[in-house]
Amino acid sequence: MEGKNSQLQQRKDDALPRGTGNLCQWYVDQAENATLRDVEGNSWIDFAGGIAVLNTGHRHPRIVKAIAEQLEKFTHTAFQVTPYESYVGLAERINSVVPIAGKAKTAFFSTGAEAVENAVKVARAATRRHGIITFGNAFHGRTFMTMAMTGKVAPYKRDFGPMPASVWHARYPNSVTGISIDDAMxxxxxxxxxDIAPQDVAAIVLEPVQGEGGFHIAPAEFFVRLRQLADQHGILLIADEVQTGFGRTGKLFAMEHYDVKPDLITMAKSLAGGMPLSAVSGRAEVMDAPGPGGLGGTYAGNPLAIAAAHAVLDIIAEEQLCDRSEKLGAQLVEFLNEARRHCSAITDIRALGSMVAVEFAEAQTAQTIQQQAMTQGLLLLTCGPQGNVIRFLYPLTIPDAQFSQALEILSNLLSAHQDL
Structure with missing residues (x-):
């Protein structure tokens, strides 16, 4: 009898367009913390985290409880029609911790791309300028504006026609490819x-650590020089923390690793522990630039997601997940450095807290290890322009024994690529 996974795959291929591609050919049925189980009862250690969404793990009891309690009250009203206290309270909590100079304000949306688009709207309204500068190999989303801002053609821009105007790409510092800070500047x-005079540029937008681009970390000096350049020309600096936020880098926000502060910060993914929620935070006077009704969305700040986000902030504080991020990341880096001594296929290891990646000389090596890991019960993701980087996005709540089990699987796989 044909397996449930293969049956579902056939149904998927028949019902969905091919553009909705999938990494896995199996279908999840249950999840708990760092474990995924499919419809046939097989299990995997989750080192993907829903693409950095599950820093607090699958179905954390605090999050499940918060959502259930909100379900007993109401599921939706549209905040711009009938507001609710939990939205205001979450904004207050984020305003108190976000690394923005001076008084901050926050607005909520549904997806990371929405957050980035709204940050652009705020920047244009505040500066009365149109130009946006982003960076090569950046990823900012799949909507048309964020596709234009994304610095990678395939698969994100290919086939979709002309992109919106007034977006330019600078070079992001990258020691592997020899792009220095001076080159980037x-x-x-x-x-x-x-291309565009600086007085026409509204904002410079960048990820403190590039996500899809390969987990390249912006050097501290680069941020200092960007801040100086932006201030010189009246340009706003926007940090896209959609992937780096909420403990992933060992700080609540990656920008806390730097001495400079951006004018606006976008966030999503692990903000609400698996529920769709995003946000833009920024300097109050900048955030106030759009007029009433200029920001919003039907589902923006959904009350179930807001409740989950309150629980996420509680969990990160009470379970000290930023410290745990540092601990797990250091353990993983130590393991990878030891593996590198015997494996010349590894060309670089990059880490900031638990935002860790290992780069291989060939994309085929990364993809082979990814595929072999899946057969052994470990789910991994690749990234980078050539797909030759494996990134690690395990829940920060993963039990120590399960984390060690994952490293043992990786050790066995990397041993097969050791130098003879």
Whole structure:
């Protein structure tokens, strides 16, 4: 008899367009903390975390309880029609911790792309300028504006026609490919000389650690020089923390690792522990630039997601997940450094807290390890322009024994690629 997974795959292929591609050919039925189980009873250790969404794990009891309690009250009203206290309270909590200079304000949306688009709207309203500068290999979303901002063609832009105008890409510092901080800053000057005058640029947008781009970490000096450049020309600096936020890097926000502060920060993914919620936080006077009704959305700040986000903040504080992020990340880096001594296929290891990646000389190596790991019960994700990077996005709540089990699987796989 044909298995349930293969039956579901056939139904999926018949009912869904091919653009909705999937990594796995199996279908999840249950999940708990860092464990996934499929419809046939097989299990995997989850080192993908729903693409950085589950820093607090699958179905954390505090989050389940918070959502259930909100379900007993109401599921939706649309905040711009009938507001509710929990939205205001969450904004107050985020305003008190977000690394923004001076008084901060926050608005909620549903997805990371929505947050980025609304940050652009706020920046344009505040500066009365149109230009947006992002960086090569960046990922900011799949809507048309965020596709234009994303610095990778396939699969995100290919086939979708002309992108929105007034977006330019500078170079992101990358020691692996030899792009220095000076090179990156020079590319910004080239944009000012060749494409758009600085007085027409509303914002420079970047990820403190590039996600899809390969987990490249922005050097501290780069942020200092960007802040100086932005201040010189009246340009706003926007940190896209959709993937880096909520403990992943060992801080609640990755920008806490830097001395400079952005004008706006976008967040989503692990903000609500698996519920769709995103946000834009920023300097109060900047956030107040759009007029009433200029920001919002039918589902923006859904009350179930807001309740989950309150629980997420409680969990991160009470379970000290930022400290745990540092501990697990250091353990993983130590393991990878030891593996690198015997495996020349590994060309680089990058980490900030538990935002860890290992780069291989060939994409095929990364993909082979990913596929073999799945057969042994470990779910991994790749990233990078060539797909030659494995990134690690395990829940920060993963039990120690399960984390060690995952490293044992990785050890066995990397041993097969050791130098002879």
């Amino acid at each position: 020079a590319s910004l000057q080239d944009i000012f000389t060749q």
